[in-house]
Amino acid sequence: MPQRNMHSWNIMIASYTHSSMYSDALTVFQAFKQCGSLPDHYTLPPLFKISMGLGEPCFGWMCHGLVVKLGYEEIVVVNNSLLEFYIKCGTMSQALSVFFNQNAHRDSVTWNLMISGFGKAGLYSDAVHCFREMLKHQNGFELDYMTLPSILSACGKEGDLLKVKEVHGFIVRNFGFHADAPIGNALIDNYAKCGSLKDSENVFKTVCCVNLVTWTTMIYCYGMHGKGEESVFLFEKMINKGFRPNAVTLTAILASCSHSGLLDQGKKIFSSTISDYGFEPTAEHYACMVDLLGRCGCLQEALQLLKRMKPSSVTGSMWGALLAGCVMHKNVEIGEVAAHHLFQLEPNNTSNYIALCGIYQSRGMAHGVATEGLINFTKGSFLIPFLI
DNA sequence: CTAGGGTTAG
DSSP states (O other), rough: OSSSSSSHHHHHHHHHHHTOOHHHHHHHHHHHHHHOOOOOTTTHHHHHHHHTTOOOHHHHHHHHHHHHHTTTTOOOOHHHHHHHHHHTTHHHHHHHHHOOOOTTOOOHHHHHHHHHHHTTTTTTHHHHHHHHHHHHOOOSSSOOOTHHHHHEEEEETTTTTHEEEEEHHHHHHHHOOOOOOOHHHHHHHHHHTTTTTHHHHHHHHHOSOOOOOHHHHHHHHHHHHOOOHHHHHHHHHHHHOOOOHHHHHHHHHHHHHHHHOHHHHHHHHHHHHHHHHOOOOOOHHHHHHHHHHHTTOOOOHHHHHHHHHHHGOOOOOHHHHEEEHHHHOHHHHHHHHHHHHHHHHHHHHHHHHHHHHHHHHHTHHHHHHHHHHHHOSOGGGHHHHHHO
């Protein structure tokens, strides 16, 4: 272009960012700075996304400085993107100082970010508190349906059935029975997390918006409650309705088969889903298969599955699933193989040492407990006398 | 040209 303005630079930076091409976006930003111009309120939000995408929090901190220096704290979109940046970095203390900044304005996005941020940080009661504060403060903007999945998930992870019911009632009073798919999905998931599978089923049967995530969630909920046969039934029904399972659906159904000991169904679903829908199984799928085989006592078969893979692509969760199966079935030989791979992959994870010692102990092999303990125990050595 | 919600895995 013979002549560039702010608009053209901003389009380039935003477009690279939206395409997840963060280093290209950064290169454009640096070229822009060379021209001697300063970023405006359109330039700044993508910069925080670039910082997160590159895993370079320092760049985001620098951009926070630009926001303050250039006086963009009062622009609500800029401040919200800053808030999201600190939440994604896991630094809630910084997020709080942005939230309580006297110069900043708040809107419904600000509140939604805070509520989902508290939830992601595991601070569920703070999320609930924040939701109640939002209801008090919501003069000026309408209650926003985007908050509801976040608050439901915070209540559900807290395990508080009454709170989930309370929010459900709130949804019906404010939005009627026309909640969108993410809200229905969150209701199904969190009723089950609070132990009320009946309520999950009722929501599943009555919601008006159903998508693939709805089916996946319900399949997973049955698995959570040890109802593998219901999961398999629903999985087949879903396919008959014309939904194509994705990678998450497959982990949900495999985990459910595993928890219910449905070995043959699990194996069949694994191979037929992969061939029918043509996607590559991920590390998680292999971990689920090892878990399934291991729980059912097919430890040799599970070990063979891992041995057929390229050694570098066998992950800790696959060996971990195998080790857990060996603990269950008191298998020393395969347990030692799995444990020694884990000692290489995650030397500071004490639960692996404890698992292997548990196998020795269950077989009355006190010598093995002491040897592994002396060689490998770092933090947990006080456990050895108890095991012996 | 700028910001926010839902499902999974030892």
